[in-house]
Amino acid sequence: MTTPNVPQHFSELALDPELLARLTELGYDTPTPIQSQVIPSVLEGRDLIAGANTGSGKTAAFALPLLQSLSDNRSQLVKNANKGNEVSALILVPTRELAKQVADSIKSYSAHYNGAIKTVCVFGGVSVNTQMMALRGGTDILVATPGRLLDLMSSNAIKLDKVKTLVLDEADRMLSLGFTDELTQLLDSLPKQKQTLLFSATFPEQVQSLTQHLLTDPVEVQLQSDDESTVVQRVFNVNKGEKTAVLAHLIKQHKWRQALVFVNAKNHCEHLADKLYKRGIEADVFHGDKGQNYRTRIMDEFKSGDIEVLIATDIAARGIDIEKLPVVINFDLPRSPSDYMHRIGRSGRAGEVGLAISLIDYEDFHHFKVIEKKNKIRLDREQVKGFEVDESVTQKMIDANKPTAKPAGTGKKKRKKQQQADSDVWLKK
Numbered sequence: 258m259t260t261p262n263v264p265q266h267f268s269e270l271a272l273d274p275e276l277l278a279r280l281t282e283l284g285y286d287t288p289t290p291i292q293s294q295v296i297p298s299v300l301e302g303r304d305l306i307a308g309a310n311t312g313s314g315k316t317a318a319f320a321l322p323l324l325q326s327l328s329d330n331r332s333q334l335v336k337n338a339n340k341g342n343e344v345s346a347l348i349l350v351p352t353r354e355l356a357k358q359v360a361d362s363i364k365s366y367s368a369h370y371n372g373a374i375k376t377v378c379v380f381g382g383v384s385v386n387t388q389m390m391a392l393r394g395g396t397d398i399l400v401a402t403p404g405r406l407l408d409l410m411s412s413n414a415i416k417l418d419k420v421k422t423l424v425l426d427e428a429d430r431m432l433s434l435g436f437t438d439e440l441t442q443l444l445d446s447l448p449k450q451k452q453t454l455l456f457s458a459t460f461p462e463q464v465q466s467l468t469q470h471l472l473t474d475p476v477e478v479q480l481q482s483d484d485e486s487t488v489v490q491r492v493f494n495v496n497k498g499e500k501t502a503v504l505a506h507l508i509k510q511h512k513w514r515q516a517l518v519f520v521n522a523k524n525h526c527e528h529l530a531d532k533l534y535k536r537g538i539e540a541d542v543f544h545g546d547k548g549q550n551y552r553t554r555i556m557d558e559f560k561s562g563d564i565e566v567l568i569a570t571d572i573a574a575r576g577i578d579i580e581k582l583p584v585v586i587n588f589d590l591p592r593s594p595s596d597y598m599h600r601i602g603r604s605g606r607a608g609e610v611g612l613a614i615s616l617i618d619y620e621d622f623h624h625f626k627v628i629e630k631k632n633k634i635r636l637d638r639e640q641v642k643g644f645e646v647d648e649s650v651t652q653k654m655i656d657a658n659k660p661t662a663k664p665a666g667t668g669k670k671k672r673k674k675q676q677q678a679d680s681d682v683w684l685k686k
């Protein structure tokens with residue numbers, strides 16, 4: 258069924274032939290649902306808030322209209338570019354990997370402009386000098402992580418007072434990673450008059466508060482869950498101490514082409530890799546203590562399929578686009594329910610059916626109930642053949658699931674206080 262007024266083909270969108278030709282080369286036949294809904298509004302200059310995961314095609318949803326309006330104003334841009342270290346469009350992202358990925362996509366989409374639109378990417382963990390050089394004379398598009406951008410501003414390598422469009426990508430992640438202060442500082446440096454686009458997979462209080470203070474009469478886009486790529490979610494009850502054995506068994510049994518395994522601590526990555534190695538499975542690790550060059554290399558090798566099993570912390574949960582990743586495994590459960598959604602979103606990319614497996618022992622049982630409740634999902638608990646959980650433990654799991662009494666009013670008061678604290682941050686503006 259077609260939806261009226263929603264473009265079904267890229268040619269129906271008011272995009273330059275340079276962009277349309279590039280999309281054809283990339284094999285983008287039809288716009289994804291988020292692209293159909295977002296592109297026309299952004300071209301009209303509206304502010305926008307969109308609920309979308311990475312994998313839905315959201316990078317092109319904001320990048321294509323951004324490139325289009327930059328190309329419309331190209332003569333003006335060239336003049337501006339000579340004025341100093343100015344930026345026309347600022348895209349803020351939470352992680353280094355996402356910054357690189359978004360910038361690479363934009364460079365790819367703008368290939369037919371033959372260098373007329375300049376995109377620079379800045380993030381921490383690598384030398385600042387190269388980034389300063391790249392920013393000389395300004396840039397049309399700047400993709401940045403908040404910390405490094407502030408560093409560059411304090412050394413006058415970049416000025417934000419001419420920004421016309423601001424994109425906040427993965428806003429929820431940015432706030433949950435503790436970038437609130439950096440964001441407040443950055444937002445204060447931007448001109449009041451600008452177009453703002455905010456993308457977020459989830460909408461906790463902090464994001465809602467940010468939205469209220471940042472957006473003017475925004476268009477709201479929320480995809481129906483049917484529109485998103487499909488991820489089949491499965492949960493296996495596992496005996497305490499048997500998770501590694503079960504993981505090794507599943508990897509060998511299913512012979513997945515690739516698997517991304519999530520753990521909760523950096524040192525767990527190495528421990529688990531060692532334990533899997535003893536069971537005949539080679540795995541690489543990916544976490545925040547690794548240098549940027551290592552992280553880039555590992556991610557490239559995982560993307561190209563050279564690495565089959567990658568064990569990672571949540572740093573890999575956001576925004577990493579690994580084509581057709583067949584399975585994501587929660588070896589440790591994520592701390593926050595929204596991280597669960599981000600982790601499983603690494604599988605089932607761009608219309609492919611993916612698989613997300615969570616291994617839970619009785620200590621995880623209650624936490625997984627919270628994850629289900631917050632994400633409005635309910636999954637059957639399954640057993641892995643040969644690793645069945647014994648009766649007494651199953652009973653413990655059921656007991657752990659019983660609701661615990663809370664003193665009346667505490668939750669509400671606490672929530673109210675948090676809400677107040679969250680909005681204070683943005684009210685300051």
Ligand code: AMP
Nearest residue numbers: 285287288289311312313314315316607
């Ligand atoms: P994103 O959500 O922006 O990270 O995109 C996820 C994946 O979908 C990337 O590999 C994109 O190259 C791909 N993609 C985005 N839009 C389209 C489209 N219209 N048709 C086919 N693939 C797309």
